[in-house]
Amino acid sequence: MPTRIALVAHDAKKDALVDWVVRNAPRLAKMEIVATGTTGGRISAALPELHVKALKSGPLGGDQQIGALIAEDQLDALIFFVDPLSPLPHDVDVKALTRLAIVYDLPLACSISTANAVLDHILR
Numbered sequence: 001m002p003t004r005i006a007l008v009a010h011d012a013k014k015d016a017l018v019d020w021v022v023r024n025a026p027r028l029a030k031m032e033i034v035a036t037g038t039t040g041g042r043i044s045a046a047l048p049e050l051h052v053k054a055l056k057s058g059p060l061g062g063d064q065q066i067g068a069l070i071a072e073d074q075l076d077a078l079i080f081f082v083d084p085l086s087p088l089p090h091d092v093d094v095k096a097l098t099r100l101a102i103v104y105d106l107p108l109a110c111s112i113s114t115a116n117a118v119l120d121h122i123l124r
């Protein structure tokens with residue numbers, strides 16, 4: 001079964017996540033990738049050859065869709081580049097998503113260095 005990874009980034013962090021995906025594209029290409037709507041669109045625009053399943057936008061239920069995948073044991077890792085400097089209208093969804101990752105002990109990365117570590121870990 002392929003490794004399953006979810007990719008999510010807040011607006012201020014989308015460039016960083018797209019850069020990270022571009023740098024790691026050969027390794028990610030072997031995985032099943034899901035993303036929240038806008039993040040998925042940005043990744044697909046940068047790397048059209050990478051297959052990314054885009055869910056709803058985060059504030060419109062995408063974060064909760066990813067949370068449901070975690071609860072159903074459908075993910076091996078979550079890369080979630082959170083913006084720590086801006087108030088977010090859907091803060092409760094952000095908290096719920098990170099909370100579920102912790103509840104289910106899912107490898108969770110919120111920054112470039114931890115994303116590198118998680119990618120190494122799930123490909124071991």
Ligand SMILES: O=C(CO)COP(=O)(O)O
Pocket residue numbers: 008009010011035036037038039040056057058059062063090093094
């Ligand atoms: O808001 C998000 C995560 O909380 C991300 O959603 P988008 O990828 O749709 O911008």
